[in-house]
Amino acid sequence: MGFKCGIVGLPNVGKSTLFNALTQSGVGSANYPFCTIEPNVGIVPINDSRLDELAKIVNPQKILSTTMKFVDIAGLVKGASKGEGLGNKFLTNIRETDAIIHVVRAFDDDDIIHVSKKISPLDDIEIINTELILADFDMLENLYQKALKKIKSGQKDGAPLKNLLTKILSVLETGNSVRTLSFDEEELKLLKGFQLLTIKPVLYVANVNENGFIDNAYLKIIEKFAHSENTQTVTICAKTEAEIAELNKDEKQEFLSEMGQSKSGLDKLIKAGYQLLGLQTYFTAGVQEVRAWTINTGDSVSQAAGKIHGDFEKGFIRAQTVSFSDFIEFGGEKGAKDAGKLRSEGKEYIVQDGDVIHFLFSV
Ligand SMILES: Nc1ncnc2c1ncn2[C@@H]1O[C@H](COP(=O)(O)OP(=O)(O)OP(=O)(O)O)[C@@H](O)[C@H]1O
Numbered sequence: 223m224g225f226k227c228g229i230v231g232l233p234n235v236g237k238s239t240l241f242n243a244l245t246q247s248g249v250g251s252a253n254y255p256f257c258t259i260e261p262n263v264g265i266v267p268i269n270d271s272r273l274d275e276l277a278k279i280v281n282p283q284k285i286l287s288t289t290m291k292f293v294d295i296a297g298l299v300k301g302a303s304k305g306e307g308l309g310n311k312f313l314t315n316i317r318e319t320d321a322i323i324h325v326v327r328a329f330d331d332d333d334i335i336h337v338s339k340k341i342s343p344l345d346d347i348e349i350i351n352t353e354l355i356l357a358d359f360d361m362l363e364n365l366y367q368k369a370l371k372k373i374k375s376g377q378k379d380g381a382p383l384k385n386l387l388t389k390i391l392s393v394l395e396t397g398n399s400v401r402t403l404s405f406d407e408e409e410l411k412l413l414k415g416f417q418l419l420t421i422k423p424v425l426y427v428a429n430v431n432e433n434g435f436i437d438n439a440y441l442k443i444i445e446k447f448a449h450s451e452n453t454q455t456v457t458i459c460a461k462t463e464a465e466i467a468e469l470n471k472d473e474k475q476e477f478l479s480e481m482g483q484s485k486s487g488l489d490k491l492i493k494a495g496y497q498l499l500g501l502q503t504y505f506t507a508g509v510q511e512v513r514a515w516t517i518n519t520g521d522s523v524s525q526a527a528g529k530i531h532g533d534f535e536k537g538f539i540r541a542q543t544v545s546f547s548d549f550i551e552f553g554g555e556k557g558a559k560d561a562g563k564l565r566s567e568g569k570e571y572i573v574q575d576g577d578v579i580h581f582l583f584s585v
């Protein structure tokens with residue numbers, strides 16, 4: 223399964239507009255708070271021009287992009303953990319995602335309702351972050367009671383669980399996210415089961431209007447805040463992006479160059495998401511299909527094989543590897559081999575972004 227991102231933010235800030243731009247699924251987005259009630263889920267193929275370049279050489283029957291999954295949920299308001307607005311139960315829909323996209327409104331428009339009746343990015347961000355912290359806190363408090371019961375009944379795993387929960391709860395209590403803590407290996411194993419929201423990496427999306435990319439005080443505030451949290455801001459006009467998404471490839475390019483941009487905001491968002499999550503791409507290039515695969519930066523080639531099929535990892539023998547640029551320069555695997563650019567790598571080899579890999583394995 224590919225990577226998953228959950229989209230959070232106040233009501234009516236443009237979450238579903240962004241989701242539509244990403245997924246072209248035409249879900250409801252309208253100028254009133256709580257337009258979204260049930261979550262929207264969409265899977266997006268990730269554009270990568272390198273796939274087309276590989277396909278020109280290989281002439282495959284199919285070209286398959288790698289994908290990313292997005293989950294658009296209802297807006298959170300202050301007090302959601304106490305039942306305000308639509309409450310916070312819908313957050314369970316993003317507990318199993320890998321990262322959070324936090325949409326913050328960064329434009330003035332008297333016609334678009336703001337739930338607090340004033341645009342204030344820092345307050346808006348704080349409301350959301352506090353609600354995420356409270357949601358984690360409530361969940362872990364229940365777990366803490368269970369840990370105490372375990373200890374009472376003499377179960378060995380009670381104590382380490384209680385220690386870990388004490389450590390996390392004390393940080394949440396001070397209004398900080400779990401991602402600000404560091405953990406050892408044992409703790410990380412336990413943590414996996416918790417599905418905490420505030421441990422996930424966050425990317426801030428500043429939703430600006432068409433003219434809001436420069437000289438935008440809101441934007442500067444969001445960027446500064448994201449920087450203080452060691453993360454990034456992607457600036458997007460979700461409304462324009464949703465319009466661009468409906469154009470065909472050529473029209474899209476024309477529109478973007480008219481706006482003086484080479485990449486759509488969505489491509490920028492995906493790129494930032496890859497960086498944030500420490501992801502990279504490798505390729506397989508056969509006559510049946512040319513395909514992109516997403517892996518973690520630093521994964522070994524046998525782990526990369528496992529992305530395709532468990533048998534590839536288990537029965538891994540060698541990986542015939544050519545860098546993307548060599549593959550293109552020497553016109554494919556054979557040309558690269560003749561030029562001495564094909565490497566036969568063992569299972570410890572750390573995959574580099576863009577590697578074109580042909581796995582040899584036995585089952
Ligand atoms: N960059 C923008 N500039 C101007 N208007 C925008 C922009 N982004 C979104 N809007 C408008 O804001 C309104 C709310 O958008 P949307 O429904 O996507 O918000 P939402 O965050 O999903 O809200 P909810 O939490 O209620 O589901 C829509 O009318 C949309 O067209």
Ligand SMILES: [Mg+2]
Nearest residue numbers: 237238257258
């Ligand atoms: Mg919505």
